[in-house]
Amino acid sequence: MRRTRLLQALALFSTGLLAGAFGYGAANLVPAFNAVPIGMRLDFHAELMKTNGITMQTTMAVSAIGTLALAASLRGRTRVLAAAAGSLTVSSFLITRFGNVPINGRIKQWAATAPPPDHAEILRRWELFNDARTATAALAFALLIALTLRRPSGERT
Numbered sequence: 001m002r003r004t005r006l007l008q009a010l011a012l013f014s015t016g017l018l019a020g021a022f023g024y025g026a027a028n029l030v031p032a033f034n035a036v037p038i039g040m041r042l043d044f045h046a047e048l049m050k051t052n053g054i055t056m057q058t059t060m061a062v063s064a065i066g067t068l069a070l071a072a073s074l075r076g077r078t079r080v081l082a083a084a085a086g087s088l089t090v091s092s093f094l095i096t097r098f099g100n101v102p103i104n105g106r107i108k109q110w111a112a113t114a115p116p117p118d119h120a121e122i123l124r125r126w127e128l129f130n131d132a133r134t135a136t137a138a139l140a141f142a143l144l145i146a147l148t149l150r151r152p153s154g155e156r157t
Contacts, residue, residue, distance in 0.1 A: 004073045011066035011082070012144045015089060018063045019141040021056065022092070022134040030127055038119070042111040049104045060096065063089040067140065081147040088140035092133045099129030 029048075033041045067086035071079050103126040110119065 004070070007066060007070040007073055008144075008148060011063065011070045011085065012141075012148055014059060014062040014066050015085065015137065015141045015144050018056075018059045018089065018092065019134075019137040021059065022130070022137045026130060026134045030130065033123075038115060039111075042107055042115065045104070046108045046111040049108065056096070057093075060089060060093040063137075063140070064093060067144065078147055078150065081143050081150075085140040085143040085147070088136045088143070091136040092140070095129055095133040095136065100126055100133070103129070 033045065036044075064086060067082055067089055071082035071086050074082055103122060106122065107126075110116070116122075
């Protein structure tokens with residue numbers, strides 16, 4: 001029981017950090033990216049990815065491992081909720097790895113040279129991937145909140 005509660009706390013905390021970081025980026029960084037000249041955006045984006053590469057990958061890994069370990073320690077509906085949250089955090093990782101990261105590499109090159117003529121479309125695609133990973137992280141967090149607030153079976157009000 002104590003191990004399960006610790007896993008639940010780890011999953012909830014790390015997934016909350018993940019959803020919060022992605023949510024902050026979607027609500028604040030992306031509009032700021034779009035409000036500044038393209039050269040400034042590319043330079044800032046490239047620098048930001050140096051730090052994000054470490055912190056966000058770690059947060060995604062801890063979230064995925066924590067939620068999947070939690071699912072393995074539970075039974076019934078709570079296992080389904082935790083497994084769904086784990087699948088969503090893994091989805092956030094996969095979207096990032098195969099959607100955002102390749103575009104980040106291109107942005108880094110553009111910052112050193114110049115963006116191609118179709119850069120606006122590529123940046124829009126990056127934003128769509130960003131919205132998708134933000135949604136999967138937020139939904140995972142919401143599922144873990146629901147799991148945490150769920151009354152144990154047999155408990156009445």
